[in-house]
Amino acid sequence: MADTADPRDDSLPEALRFRSPAPLVDIGANLTHPSFAHDLDATLDRARSAGVETLILTGTDREHAEQAAELARERAGLYATAGLHPHGASEWSSSLEAAMRELHRRPEVVAVGECGLDFNRNFSTPAEQERAFEAQLGLAAESGLPLFIHERDAGARLHDILHAWRDDISQAVVHCFTGERRTLHGYLDLDLHIGLTGWLCDERRGHHLRELVGDIPLERLMVETDCPYLLPRNLPAKLKGRRHEPALLPWIVREIAHWRGLTEAELARATTATARRFFRLDAADDNHPALEEGN
Structure with missing residues (x-):
């Protein structure tokens, strides 16, 4: 990972121009963020x-899901999710459900969500x-x-x-896992996948995850930035503006690899x-609009 990105690009400090030794998939990038x-x-x-x-560009409501799907339609290597984040759950309606159903039929949309439960802030009841x-879940x-x-x-309510x-849905990933x-193990018992972020790099809040990463089977572990949020706190150089971005994913992979041995x-x-x-x-690539158009 000592190789650097294009030296003509001065928007990242030299110390943060990482290069992964193998191709990566960032499963959670909020690139529709302003x-x-x-x-x-x-x-x-x-x-x-x-x-x-x-x-994978995260769609957290109708507006951002449509934006994510449009970006993915235009560019090879990008895909989208479409769902309603629990913070906005009070906005759920039959018309929104119909809009999400249509989005889920688009070839560049590869997952339902971001959806779930957040009892930490309870912006919706x-x-x-x-x-x-x-x-x-029905969708x-x-x-x-x-x-x-x-x-x-x-966690307990989501598990229940x-x-x-569980018998009605296919696969599921709990993204940005931060729990105990x-x-x-409750999620793993349900055959769920786990997404890890730079939370692991936070010595204040994420230290416990370092002891848990070895419990996650490799065939159920994925990595993500959740950018622009969750900038790793232990980066080797300061980042102007403190906006997280996908180019920093190799640093998170380095940290996880270290704690997994x-x-x-x-x-x-x-x-x-x-x-x-x-x-x-692989199947999505066969139907990706950007690939079909040669973009």
Whole structure:
């Protein structure tokens, strides 16, 4: 990982121009966030220079899901999810459900979500969150698409709901996992996948994850930035503006590999194979509009 990105690109400090030893998939990139509006193409160029060849753009509501799907339609290597984040669960309606159903039919949309439960902030009530989540579980069962799940301080309730639906849905990943051992093993018992972020790099909040990463089978582990959020705190140089981006994913892979006792190349290859299998990217490539158009 000593190689650097394009030296003509001065938007990242030299010490942060990482290069993964094997191609990576960032399963959670919020590239419809306004902070990427002015330099999206450069952001994607930096990601590819770092070896992050595939990105799943997170759709957290109708507006951002449509934006993510449009970006994915236009560019090879990009895919999208479409769902309603639990923070906005109070907005769930029959018209929104119909719009999500249409999005899930698009070839560049590869998962239902981001959806789930967040009892930490409760921007929507728990009852509203459960109603919206169950509705999206129904959409996942109907479409056959995997689920991209958000959970914060709601592990027991999420587990119970998923247990009741487990035979009806295909695959599911709890993205940006930050929970404790008991919660992790509950998810693994349901044959769920786990997404890890730079939370592991936070000595204040993420230290416990370093002891848990070895419990996650490689065939169920994926990696993500969740950018522009969750910038790793232990980066070797300061980043102007503190906006996280996909080009920094190799640093997270390095950290996870260290705590698992693997090489970066081993972890990169394993998580990429898992992500491609989970999101069915080989099949999605065959129908990707940008690939068909030769973009």
